[in-house]
Amino acid sequence: MTAQTLDTFHLIPRLQRQAHEHKGHAGKVLIIGGAPGMAGAALLAGRAALHAGAGWVILDFIDDRAISVLSDQPELMLRTGQIGDVTQIHPDVIAIGPGLGQGNLAEQLLLESLQSTAFLVIDADALNLIAANSQLHKELKARPSLSTVLTPHPGEAANLLKQTTEQIQADRELAIQKLVELTGSIVVLKGHHTLVYAPQQSMQVCLRGNPGMGVGGMGDVLTGITAAILAQGIRHNLNAYEATCLAVELHSCAADNLLNQGVGPIGMTPSEVLLEVRNLINIK
Numbered sequence: 001m002t003a004q005t006l007d008t009f010h011l012i013p014r015l016q017r018q019a020h021e022h023k024g025h026a027g028k029v030l031i032i033g034g035a036p037g038m039a040g041a042a043l044l045a046g047r048a049a050l051h052a053g054a055g056w057v058i059l060d061f062i063d064d065r066a067i068s069v070l071s072d073q074p075e076l077m078l079r080t081g082q083i084g085d086v087t088q089i090h091p092d093v094i095a096i097g098p099g100l101g102q103g104n105l106a107e108q109l110l111l112e113s114l115q116s117t118a119f120l121v122i123d124a125d126a127l128n129l130i131a132a133n134s135q136l137h138k139e140l141k142a143r144p145s146l147s148t149v150l151t152p153h154p155g156e157a158a159n160l161l162k163q164t165t166e167q168i169q170a171d172r173e174l175a176i177q178k179l180v181e182l183t184g185s186i187v188v189l190k191g192h193h194t195l196v197y198a199p200q201q202s203m204q205v206c207l208r209g210n211p212g213m214g215v216g217g218m219g220d221v222l223t224g225i226t227a228a229i230l231a232q233g234i235r236h237n238l239n240a241y242e243a244t245c246l247a248v249e250l251h252s253c254a255a256d257n258l259l260n261q262g263v264g265p266i267g268m269t270p271s272e273v274l275l276e277v278r279n280l281i282n283i284k
Helices: 009-015 039-051 066-070 085-089 104-115 124-132 134-142 154-161 165-170 172-183 218-233 240-260 270-281
Strands: 028-033 056-061 077-080 093-096 119-122 148-150 186-189 195-197
Touching: 009 218, 009 240, 009 270, 028 039, 028 085, 028 104, 028 218, 039 056, 039 218, 039 270, 056 085, 085 104, 093 104, 093 218, 104 119, 104 124, 104 134, 119 124, 119 218, 124 134, 124 154, 124 218, 134 172, 148 172, 154 165, 154 172, 165 172, 172 186, 172 195, 186 240, 195 240, 218 240, 218 270, 240 270
Parallel strands: 028 056, 028 093, 056 077, 093 119, 119 148, 148 186
Antiparallel strands: 186 195
């Protein structure tokens, strides 16, 4: 299978706001993560979702001490993660994984997320939990078609497929095909020339991006952007595969724009990238 070059910016006009629209039209995003020592990952995902246009963003922290990290972003709503949160909040989209950890509460919240009717973005430790737990994998496979997005890097992909990272990198197109077959989900295989693929869809390759993106937190930002575009797409005629492809291209293009402005590649930060995404998504 030959991947097609990702070309999605013609979809951006569908997301533009009409005069009568309110935050509900842009969707509610719930982000679950932020275990002890990893609150920053959830915060980055939340800030990315906010700046990529989600109507409102709720952070569900595993670590109940994490409220201190929110001092610079009061627009984000904070909760301490508890069993039952998913059903109480009724989100349009759940993003689970950034800084999640692999403890009992993380596993329970992942199970709730998999059993929900919300669109779902799964990243980081949530992927590792699924790789290690057959019941979670069964719940993932039972979800409706094109309702779930997985965003593994090569190491997480290797865990899911019970292979080595070297095997994943040796044939990335074959790896993403196997991941889609295994999970029945939309899959974003991150890395140099990120791939996007899903059941009954054409494989896409993103030729944008640069080495400045190789820094901790950049994947958390992609998770937040993807959740935000999915949430807006529900009421703006954008399906889940289109939304995912657009999120991937926005993320990489934002990094390229920063590079063209003299930012990086060395020292480019995820926080700078998420702000540039806001510039891209607003048609001037």
